[in-house]
Amino acid sequence: MGRNTRKRRTPLATKIVAGAAALAVGGGGLVWANFYASAHEEHSGQNRTRSAGAQVATIDCPDVGQRIRDVPDRARGEVDGELASMDSQITDAYQRLATTRRAQEGDAQFVQNSILGPLKDRRKALIDRIQLEINRAGGKADDNLDELAGCQGRPADPQQDGGGQDDGQGDGGQNGDGQDQDDNGNGVAGPVADDFIDINDVQPNSRNSRNGLAADGGSTGTFTTECGVNENNLFNSDNLIAAPGVDNGAHHTHDYVGNQDNDAFSSDDDLANADTSCQNQGDRSTYYWPVLRLQDGTQEFDANDQGGGAEGNVGKILKPAKAELTFVGSRQGDVVAMPKFLRVITGDAKSFTNGDANANTSWSCSGFEDRQVTDKYPLCPEGSQVLRTTNFQSCWDGQNIDSANHRDHMAFVQEDGSCPNGFQAVPQLQVRLAYDIPTPVVENGQVRNPYAVDSFPEQLHKPITDHNDFINVMDEDLMNEVVDCINRGEDCQ
Template identity: 75%
Template sequence: MGRNTRKRRSPLATKVVAGAAALAVGGGGLVWANFYASAHESDSSHHRTRSAGAQVATIQCPDVGQKLRNVPRGARSGVDKELAKLDEQITEAYARLASTRQAQSGDSAYVQNAILGPLKSKRTAALDRIGINIRRGGGDAPGGLDRFAECRGMGADQPGNGDGDNGNGGQDQDNGQGQDGGQDGGGQDDGQNQGDNGNGAAGPFADDFVDINDVQPNSRDLENGLAANGDGGSTGSFTAVCGVNENNLFNSDNLIVAPGVDNGAHHTHDYVGNQNNNAFSSDDDLAGADTSCQNQGDKSTYYWPVLRLQDGTQEFDANDLGGGAEGNVGKILKATEAEIKFVGNQQSDVVAMPKFLRIITGDAKAFTNGVANANSSFSCTGFEDRQVTDKYVLCPEGSQVVRTSNFQSCWDGQNIDSANHRDHVAFVQQDGSCANGFQAIPQLQVRLVYDVPAPTVENGQVQNPYAVDGFPEQLHKPITDHNDFINVMDENLMNEVVDCINGGEDCQ
């Protein structure tokens, strides 16, 4: 399917990522997660029950990018590249974790000595370089950056606490092996083929799914991103009709978080709107690009991780970094509907967004970071009063899967981006207003509808599941869904959007 728009990788970049790819692929097939047992899997050879959470399923590291606040503009390019190296290091360490189960079974200190220890050393060096970049840019590097170097192991059903450190040397109390050395009885037993969905993917698991009938109406578990539109303030809307990626524009870059870094996302994105999206696109490139939007004044880029059906299909990126080489496998499912709408604020008029404003909503690392920035939700057509953030939904026959993301709608009035890509925008307060110093801007709401064959869940196992693409160590958890936006509307169109919303009209 389609094409990958990633530019040719430089020889240096090829060397950097080759190690991770080599670890990820072996013997002609993926080796990501052949040890993952679904929670409460029955082990008939030992006549007992074990939990996936008792095993080291993945690696949790502090998300350094979220902790940086004051990075001089001149230092951001260098800092972003070092942050991307931290992601590469985690990917490589996770691949090693998944491919060394036999070695782990005979050595209770293997994970610490062979994986977490070397990872800490690499992270320490990258953190040092971040500090150097900040100082060279004229800033003051935050003290104690090295405290973010240590990582730990965590289970497949264990939520992250957001700090990457549990206070005992960066490891679980089981010496990084799980309560029983990472497997039962010292052998690979029936965990060898459990929980990998038949294709080596690291999740999702049966516990990641919920029947939509079991979700309580109006009980979304996170408040971030609740629709800001109401009966007062600015009540209009503007709908951008931009298609569903009919041009098959895919890549695993992330222009917001990792500009200039090939495969910065480590997962594949769908793109609608702007047709010149890759890690190397400048603002001028975006402004001069074609657009899939009906209104040619809207060259904004709207992008999100693809949804895949893990059915064994060999996609165009089956052997690529960001795709199958990093555990993102199966058939890419294109949305049947992509509703892109801008709405108003409950308490006030909205002001125009600045051109090239960047907003990320949700957190691609929420499984290990914790849920503070998690935001997207899943539902089913006909049941959209029932939204759930930490589960994929099982829809009844005739109903389709819905992904919803409501973006931050308060802007600091000055910056189109920030060091951690979050501080320049915010969600509305409980009463629908923006905090002091922030201005209400049109709230972007993205609603994606998919015709997904319902997975089968039996005896604690899920067959042919669907999942969002993600960083490999995030185990395809639904809580990691996210959405990205760069505003590239021309001035006339942005003014029209504002006028429609403030005037109570519904436009497109």
């Protein structure tokens, strides 16, 4: 199923490709190796304490990209490349963490000395290069970026601190019977039983959307664009917005609808002249999100590839039964046209380690839409579909189609529905994906045949890492039609 789209490699892309191949299990994937093992275990008749390092489930690094501001345009490509290199460094370090469990058991300082220490040195070298590139292009780099070089180990439980310590008490990654949680038989890190919740246990109306449909008095119309569910099987592990020119810049596989020329090397001209899967041929916009997979042992086309099984993203790719792409208005007044090639990222692929400040996807089940959750996958009753819903930022700074951290040129509305000072309302994209998924079985702290969103390896397939991306490539006439429809209060498509 599917294909990885590629055009060409540039020297920058070649430099960034993740180096170390992951140790595969079965059809591929990073070795999980009992990340959740208890703090004490029986060995040769004696009860010996495992080292603190063996309790480190993943690697937590400060997100340098979110701290960078005011990068001169002519340095943006180089800076994005260095940031993608940092992601590859973290992936390589995580692979080493996952394949050295025996060494960690015998040496409490192994993780720090052999993984985190060298990683800090490598990250500092890239940070120095980023600062040099910004200054050389006429900007003023943040002199404090060096403080972001160091990373730490952390357990998989997001409620614990990031020190990589575990006293063996509390849940400590064990199930109720004191048995170790395993890797679901896949040899990859997550999801685990605690990542799922019965939809009946989610409180109604407990999650307030950052933005919703326009209220009376604003621009109440809608415009729906029909672009299919990726019937053309367009997949790759690139990220044209965050890592342009970088092969495998996402380290996970994306689903694409709309524009059919999406990879790391696509120029604006490529996008403007591409085919589109949208029924309205004036919409060549790029809509993409990480694929959802059922971890059932299926060997997908990317089972041995970077971004796929070689980086822990395994199992059957689940195509949405339906993908609804709707643009809505503002609660406070009219909207204005989006500029062509406006780029918007919503959600955060690194929310498990970054924190939930930018997390944005709602998970739910059909028939239970009043129950929304961000940090759990829902267990839906028979006949109910799994729903992924994302409401994008809808306030634009009026000047830029992108920004250094790919976020600052866009903003969410304020509590009263108005845009922050200096921003103006544009049509808000809302993406609703519906999936037919057999409900995973969760018993005794174990989950069988789980589904999970593709993620960076160190993010452990947590649902909070879900995200969504959009590049506006509507022609001018269509964008004006969208704006007019919304401002007139009509429902169009």
